[in-house]
Amino acid sequence: MTYRIYPEQPWTDCSDEADASSVVTSCRRSSGSAPDPALRSFLIAAAFVPVAAASAEPPPGGWQLLVPGVYHGDEAPARPGPGWLALLPVGGVWRLEPAMVRATRVHDPLLDAEGDKTGIALSSSRSGAIVLLKVPGIGPGKVDTPAMKFGEGPKPVSAGGVPLKVRFKADEYVIEGSAHGIHVRNGAAGTLLPGVSAGGPDSDDSASLLWAGDLDRDGRLDLLFSYSGYNRGGVCLYLSSGADAGAQVRLTACHGGVGC
Structure with missing residues (x-):
């Protein structure tokens, strides 16, 4: 798996461009924030995959979650459109703030011939955003979170490891990994999380708690x-x-990349 740091770029005033090598949407003037260069991107591919300039088909229900970074052309929307919210820390609290999302065609070093640009770089007008959301029913504003320091990095959950205990409001959630996956419990009730696997000594898979809070504002985590x-x-x-x-x-949604 290959990771690349997204290069800092100025924002410019623009509209959708006709040039297929540079599709840009939702831009603003250069006085705004540039993409956070610390955000990792997923640009991962199998060498035998044929080159294609098409953008990804939206998942059922449309794109609801985007992670800023660089992707193959079939892993991200070429035109994200309006209505996105950036999740980021502001003045010691977490907030959802309206954001403009830009998708730019870039050279994919694993798939493209010289001069081709089939990859997509996603960035937003909100520096420091960890994800971008467009989920029905979720609006902008302050987001309640447990007393956890997310800035210290994701918290790994491994099979047989020490469970994570997260106290939120009057509840204590226990997040625990096993050979079957990752379980979230609150009292006697528990849920096996689909889409992720607990890390282990004999597994290439791993998962970490990136963030926790009340995004949908129903009082639960x-x-x-x-x-x-x-x-x-x-x-x-x-x-x-x-x-x-x-x-x-x-x-609710996943966003990432596949390949080798």
Whole structure:
């Protein structure tokens, strides 16, 4: 798996460009913030995959989660459109702030011939955003979080490892890895998280708690997990609203890349 740091670029005033080598949407003037250069991107591919300039088909329900970074052309939207919210820390609290998202065609070093640009670089007008969301029912504003220091990095969850205990409001959530996956419990009720696997000594898969808080503002904990493995990596969002009876959360959306 290959990671690249997204280069800092100025924002410019523009509209959708006709040039297929540089598709840019939702731009603004250069007085705004540049993309956070510390955000990692997933640019991962198999060498035998044919080159294609098409952008990704939106998942069922449309794009709801994006992670800033550089992707193959079929792993991200070429035109993200309006209505995105950036999740980021502001003055010691976490907030969802309206953001403009830009998708720029870039050279994919693993797939493109010289001069071709089939990759997509995603960035936003909000420096420091860890993810970008466009989920029905979730609006801008302050987001309640547990007393955890997310700035210290993701918290790994491994099979047989020490469980993570997260106190939020009057509840204590226990996040624990096993050979079967990652479980989230609140009292007797528990949920096995789809889409992620607990790390282990004999596994290429790993997952970490990236962030936790009340995104949908229903008083219960929502989760963001980063995952990686052989030929894949990304982030998954789990919301408490809409979860099945007895379940803590439901898988809402994932965004990442695949390849080698």
